[in-house]
Amino acid sequence: MFIGVPRETHRLEHRVGLSPYAVSRLSRYGHTVLVEQGAGLTARFPDSAFEAAGAQIVYNNEEAYKRADIVCRVGVLSREEFDLLKPGLIICAFHHLAVAPREHIERLMSLKATLIGYEIIQDEHGDHPILAPMSEMAGQMAVHIAAHYLQNQPGGRGILLGNVPGVAPPTVLILGAGSVGYTAARHALASGAHVIVIDEDLTKLRALSREFSGQIVTVVAGMAQLERFTSIADVLIGAVLIPGAHSPILVTEDMVKAMKPGSVILDLSIDQGGCVETSRPTTLDDPTFVVHEVVHYCVPNMTANIARTASRALANALLPTLRNLTRKGVAGALRDDRGLGAGVYMYDGQLVNEKVGATLGIPTASLPDLVGQG
Numbered sequence: 001m002f003i004g005v006p007r008e009t010h011r012l013e014h015r016v017g018l019s020p021y022a023v024s025r026l027s028r029y030g031h032t033v034l035v036e037q038g039a040g041l042t043a044r045f046p047d048s049a050f051e052a053a054g055a056q057i058v059y060n061n062e063e064a065y066k067r068a069d070i071v072c073r074v075g076v077l078s079r080e081e082f083d084l085l086k087p088g089l090i091i092c093a094f095h096h097l098a099v100a101p102r103e104h105i106e107r108l109m110s111l112k113a114t115l116i117g118y119e120i121i122q123d124e125h126g127d128h129p130i131l132a133p134m135s136e137m138a139g140q141m142a143v144h145i146a147a148h149y150l151q152n153q154p155g156g157r158g159i160l161l162g163n164v165p166g167v168a169p170p171t172v173l174i175l176g177a178g179s180v181g182y183t184a185a186r187h188a189l190a191s192g193a194h195v196i197v198i199d200e201d202l203t204k205l206r207a208l209s210r211e212f213s214g215q216i217v218t219v220v221a222g223m224a225q226l227e228r229f230t231s232i233a234d235v236l237i238g239a240v241l242i243p244g245a246h247s248p249i250l251v252t253e254d255m256v257k258a259m260k261p262g263s264v265i266l267d268l269s270i271d272q273g274g275c276v277e278t279s280r281p282t283t284l285d286d287p288t289f290v291v292h293e294v295v296h297y298c299v300p301n302m303t304a305n306i307a308r309t310a311s312r313a314l315a316n317a318l319l320p321t322l323r324n325l326t327r328k329g330v331a332g333a334l335r336d337d338r339g340l341g342a343g344v345y346m347y348d349g350q351l352v353n354e355k356v357g358a359t360l361g362i363p364t365a366s367l368p369d370l371v372g373q374g
Helices: 020-028 047-052 061-066 079-084 102-110 131-149 179-191 202-211 223-230 253-257 302-336 354-360 367-371
Strands: 002-005 032-036 056-058 070-072 090-093 114-117 171-175 194-199 217-220 235-238 264-267 288-291 294-297 344-347
Touching: 002 061, 020 032, 020 047, 020 302, 032 047, 032 061, 047 056, 061 079, 070 302, 079 102, 090 302, 102 344, 102 354, 131 179, 131 235, 131 264, 131 294, 131 302, 171 179, 171 223, 179 194, 179 235, 194 202, 194 223, 202 217, 217 223, 223 253, 302 344, 302 367, 344 367
Parallel strands: 002 032, 002 070, 032 056, 070 090, 090 114, 171 194, 171 235, 194 217, 235 264, 264 294
Antiparallel strands: 114 344, 288 294
16 A cells, blocks of 8 residues: 655644654555655654655655555644545544534545544544553643743742642642543642542542542532632643543633632643633644633644654554554455444545534444445
8 A cells, every 4th residue: 555644734733644663664564655755854753764664755745645545644634735635535643523614524525535533543442542642641741831831930820830848739630530631640749739630430530549549639520529629720731532522611711710810721622622611722832821810721732842752652553553454455444443443534425423423413424334344
């Protein structure tokens, strides 16, 4: 198969769809990997590294799309890239279709595209193996970022995210006990913070409490609990994920108003619409804004700022899926792997993800029927 790796077109998206190591593995399997010139430069992967791994360097994005059977990218397609897509192309990426414009989806349907979303692929346990490393990195970064914005100069409360003898530690409130929330809780606790995690899944909360010997406060989600704990939080980390669906708004504007001046919100659900009413997407070069004296950090692609690590982690997680797709073909792989099937938003131009279909009012087809799964 021909696998295309175009250069990301969104501003400040520094990651690349495949690492040189992943290219070397795919080349060893007999596939041709087409890497657009300069695709890995901001992740510190020069063209020479891809060539040494067996890639063909192509000199424009049109070639990376037009010659490919499968395209591996990171972020969502830009409007300009739609004109480069050939009918029937398989596109693997973080598509986030739940917050995509309806006209984009309709255009992809007209092109009979197949869209595989990294954020919704599952394994045999129902976990999300490709999303997981990104979530873990985001959870780690969140604590470092919060520590920075709590300082006076960026507009924070002038608080150290740590433990000073004789001084009460800051309170870090985390909404969601999944991969992001778990990792953020672990790092916040290690820094010396007072950590509270809210989730509606008691099993996850019990596991978190057991893991950290009760040092983390765990709370079952509810409006009263949210109002109570947001008002005392120095840092609020929104880590709510409903795979393939728009994130629910859990923190209202009134709750934000009641937070302490100079406190910090990191809405890590922003790539799925956000879980804080006052959130809006920001960028790496202008990452924050202030509402009701509360600093908001809402960068959808925050791991693009650690592009080399993120690109390597993404490619490592993606390799088994690509190996499956290239060995069996997309239909064969989907027949044999229901977890991969859960990661398909669109197959041959037909929307198959029910959550996206319900959000946008677009009828969906049955993927098993389309691939002959019986």
